[in-house]
Amino acid sequence: MEAIDIREYKPEDEESWLRCRALAFLNTAYYDNVLREKEKYQNPAIELVATIDGLLVGLIDLECETVPNTVCSARPGLGAMIWHLAVHPDYRQKGIGTALLSRAADIAAKRGVVRLEAWTRDDPWVQSWYECRGFRAVDSxxxxxxxxxxxxxxxxxxxxxxxxxxxxxxxxxxxxxxxxxxxxxxxxxxxxxxxxxxx
Ligand SMILES: CC(C)(COP(=O)(O)OP(=O)(O)OC[C@H]1O[C@@H](n2cnc3c(N)ncnc32)[C@H](O)[C@@H]1OP(=O)(O)O)[C@@H](O)C(=O)NCCC(=O)NCCS
Incomplete structure (x- = not known):
């Protein structure tokens, strides 16, 4: 496979970001959750995309707290919420999601974040993806x-x-x-x- 480049999101990525996200969610329990504009965040965010040969094939957005429990749930320590994580269906199971999460977690840790949160619906393969990467279910x-x-x-x-x-x-x-x-x-x-x- 061609090299995967992980870089910061740029405003000119918006159309490709929206398409990648919509396609990624089609075979999940969030199939009807389609955005027409990318979200903007009140707190500092980590917004990364994965590209292959210039094609946007994956994305992750984390919103980082500067004050505990203002974005994430009421648990100890500064958190960051994974609002969006998606890999284009044709590019799955190649390590792209893991690479995006790992890069975003490194950046978050340098900003003093001690925990990550993510909401999922009941897709067993997505939940096991999170569990295999050190996440545990804490609420529902x-x-x-x-x-x-x-x-x-x-x-x-x-x-x-x-x-x-x-x-x-x-x-x-x-x-x-x-x-x-x-x-x-x-x-x-x-x-x-x-x-x-x-x-
Ligand atoms: C979850 C997701 C981001 C993983 O991205 P990815 O690049 O395919 O994941 P990686 O290649 O890094 O990891 C591969 C793992 O995912 C599993 N996986 C990925 N796609 C899968 C699928 N369609 N069915 C079953 N397992 C799948 C593989 O079995 C593998 O598991 P393991 O490494 O724990 O053994 C991606 O599948 C996706 O976009 N899902 C839809 C959107 C979504 O649910 N986002 C998160 C909820 S907010």
């Missing part, structure tokens, strides 16, 4: 897609005359996740993964 809740009259009935009601819900997306943080998973067709367990890194 449900993402619930509510679709059509039968699922909406008794769950979602509009209080605005003439506004008729057709679909809804909800977070479930209650104590009966099995009942929710049994009641709606599309339910994902959204898990928070954490990895402690040295600074």
């Amino acid at each position: 809740y449900l993402h619930v897609f509510i679709d059509g009259a039968s699922e909406l009935k008794g769950a979602i009601k509009s209080e605005i005359p003439g506004l008729l819900p057709v679909q809804a997306f909800a977070h479930y943080v209650g104590k009966e996740p099995e009942a929710i998973a049994g009641r709606f067709k599309r339910v994902h367990r959204c898990a928070l993964y954490e990895r402690r890194i040295l600074s």
Whole structure:
């Protein structure tokens, strides 16, 4: 395989970044999570891309805390949240994701970050990818897609005359996740993964 170059994201990468991300998420539980503009961050960010022969084939974005628990969950130490990590489907399993994560973690550690966090939905291969790279699941809740009259009935009601819900997306943080998973067709367990890194 041609050499992989990992470098900082530049504004002119935006179109390729959006396409790579959309394609990467197509075969995951985030298949409908398509962006049309790249996110901008309030805190210092580490935004890297991987290219092969000039073609953008992978990306990672971390937002780094300068004050603990302002971006990440309430756990000890300065954290950085992995908001985006994606490798083009035609370039998977070649070490690109690992290389992006490793470079980003090194930069974060030099900035005093002691832990990384990432949210994932329930794709077992993605979760095991994180676990094989030192992450462990520390929290979770449900993402619930509510679709059509039968699922909406008794769950979602509009209080605005003439506004008729057709679909809804909800977070479930209650104590009966099995009942929710049994009641709606599309339910994902959204898990928070954490990895402690040295600074
Ligand atoms: C997760 C992801 C970033 C990994 O990138 P990658 O460049 O393929 O990963 P690497 O080559 O560094 O690592 C290869 C590992 O991933 C696993 N893997 C990658 N793609 C896989 C697939 N489609 N099915 C099963 N396993 C896969 C390999 O088995 C291998 O495992 P191991 O090294 O632990 O044995 C990439 O698959 C991806 O873009 N996924 C979709 C987007 C996503 O889920 N992002 C993270 C959640 S926010």
